[in-house]
Amino acid sequence: MVIGGTDTATVAEKVARVQELVRAAAERAGRDPASIRIVGVTKTLPPDANATVEAAWAAGLRDFGENRVQDAAKKVSTLFTAVLEEGATLHLIGHLQTNKARDAVRLFSLIHSVDRPGLVDALQRRAEREGKRQDILLQVNVAREEQKHGCAPEEAEALLRHAAAQPNLHVRGLMTIAPLVDDPEETRPVFAALRSLRDQLQEATGIALPELSMGMTNDYEVAIEEGATIIRVGRAIFG
Template sequence: MSNKTSELADRAARVREDLADAALRAGRKAEDVTLVAVSKLHPASAIRELAGWGQVDFGENYVQESMAKQEELADLDVKWHFIGGLQSNKAKFVAGNFELVHSVDSRKLAQALHKKASSLGVVQDILLQVNIAEEVQKSGISVENLPELAESVMEMEGVRLVGLMTMPPFFNDPEGARPVFARLRELREALEKQLGKPLPHLSMGMTGDFVPAVEEGATLVRIGTRIFGQRPPR
């Protein structure tokens, strides 16, 4: 066991402890929240080390980098999440290769994933990314246009809508993000009624604000820096 391996495992364990505490405060079970370790720009060797300590879910942002890692780590029993911005012309590389795509924000992208998944004979699970704070520099469908996008996605057999994702503005105090997380939960509840189907997942919360996210109902938290340390420059 190397020091690096121990350090990664210890960091992940501390995150899980904080995650479990937040879940219990909200009257939830720790196992209802999945820790997605965001491994973008970190080497495949770090993923292999952390997987050896029981981490299952890993989040990647860049198609080419992620595909190379998946090939190198094909022997591992892990689940890959695509969490970054995705152009529709790259959807063909993503459909069928990820457990979950968190960042669908347009009909065009959903259709591209549907088309590729259908050609492979699979169904790709997706989340709709919502830009609740309407930040111009961030991806995501507007709150206003979310119901229409959700309805159109429901007509596509190659994708399965299972929930929502958001990225709040940065706040020095993580409590500042709480209203955004609460709003995403409310939007999910309204969509479930509109669509007449359960949407089990809320992907929200990162290193700096995952505690209020869990308290507000997150089922997937995306933690990178606190586990892997600072990302190397791309």
């Protein structure tokens, strides 16, 4: 079926393929596939690609992610209208500027990219004004890539303690972005390091951190084997 130039059957097939690979990776790691959330990254879709998103929803996708607050603001009343009414969860997975905190709190259920105390403070102020308890993840630059955002691993405990002390923020876990490499196996140490850091932080602080957001189209199977609970998949679903 083609609607507005979009082959919705292909979208459904792609979602099914990702779901099958997630299941297989989880089983290799002795994990329950249901414990892994697939976030369909829609940053490349225009605001009028409703049929594509609705086809992904019909195929079982329940979580959608955007990189930029301003793009999501345009799409909430267009691209995501139907799926949000059905209960979809919207994620912010890209870098968040402090001056966009207000709109981020208004738009997103889960913000993956909290990486500095000033942003924590801005989100707390906005969430308090909105009367909302905002779910967040702390972004850690495990690979220490200069071009990537995220706090350094040694800064994560202080950031966690600061964020966890905010009454209107709920730290759910950690996020990282692995280097883009040809061989996904090369990303395994990065994902293992984030899992290890999560375990260390839980032990040091007593704060539960159930979520690990790690893995994208090129490496999500490895991420699942290393403990990912949220994967961010764009190209494999939406092209």
